[in-house]
Amino acid sequence: MANPIINVENLAASYRKNTVLHDVDFKVNAGSLTAIVGPNGAGKSTLIKTMLDLHPALAGSVKFFGLPFTKAKKRIGYVPQRGSVDWEFPTDALDVVTMGLYGQIGWLKRPSAIHKKKAYEALEKMGMEEYASRQISQLSGGQQQRVFLARALVQNADLYFMDEPLAGVDAATERAIMTILQELKSIGKTVMVVHHDLQTVTDYFDHVLFLNRTIVEHGETGEIFTNKNIARTYGGSIRQMGDEHRHVVHTFE
Known part of the structure; x- marks a missing residue:
């Protein structure tokens, strides 16, 4: 793989002395849209957090664009799990999106009219402009997810990590999010998404990373995306649905 923009080697991480990830090795090229899939407890969220220095690594190395995270972070956007965010914080949707520009603005400076305009345009892209002045606690789960995606978009990053952006959203929000992710891919951005619905992997993603504490398989x-690799990852029985590309896992770990 020539000039990968992500290069992970021998990565390991733990929680409370229990190893969650071990011997994780993979590389990702630019312009790809990758689903990270695996059973509950497989380390999917931990993988992203460890790569982004939000959780300590036990071993291994991670490079973005050939650089450590601290030197590449301005080129990286991150959308955490919605459940990990304090939605009672007293701020409105436009301010949340504007926070995505603080790397450009500086934390001690006030955003300019141009910054506010960029934030509003990101809300427009997500169909949320009419909620710009709405307190985030008053938004539905799907609306909150759109706001957080807008915050990531306004950064204009080269690489995006998203932790279950489709979890608990309605069909319209799912379509809106996936349309944006496909557009990002089409202009050469790279996106990695923790994803829980195996039935939509082939519809939405051109690459998939099977993870169960270590890499089971990674590629196009x-x-x-086969029954064999799904079974290897989930350790469950597989029933094929409709055609060879649609699967349901009946039993998990």
């Missing part, structure tokens, strides 16, 4: 969806 059309080549590696």
Whole structure:
């Protein structure tokens, strides 16, 4: 793989002395849209957090664009799980999106009219402009997720990590989010998404990373999204649905 923009080698991490990730190795090229899939407890969220220095690594190295995270972070956007955010914090949707520009503005400076305009345009892209002055606690789960995606978009990053952005959202929000992610890919951005619905992997993603504490398989969806690799990852029985690309896992870990 020539000039990967993500290069992870021998990464390991733990929680409370229990190893969650071990011997994680993979590389990602620019312009790809990758689903990270695996059973509950497989370390999917931990993988992203460890890569982004939000959780300590036990071993290994992570490079973005050939650089450590601290030197590449301005080129990286991150959307955490919605459940990990304090939605009672007293701020409105426009201010939340504007926070995505603080790397450009500086934390001690006030955003300019131009910054506010960029934030509003990101809300427009997510169909949330009419909620710009709405307190985030008053938004539905799907609306909150759109706001957080807008905050990531306004950064104009080269690489995005998203932790279950489709979890608990309605069909319209799911379509809106995936349309944006496909557009990002089409202009050369790279996106990695923790994803829980195996039935939509082939529809939404061109690459898939199977994870269960270590990498089970990683590559192009059309080549590696198979019953065999799903069974290896989930350790469950598989029933095929409709055609060879749609699957349901009946039993998990």
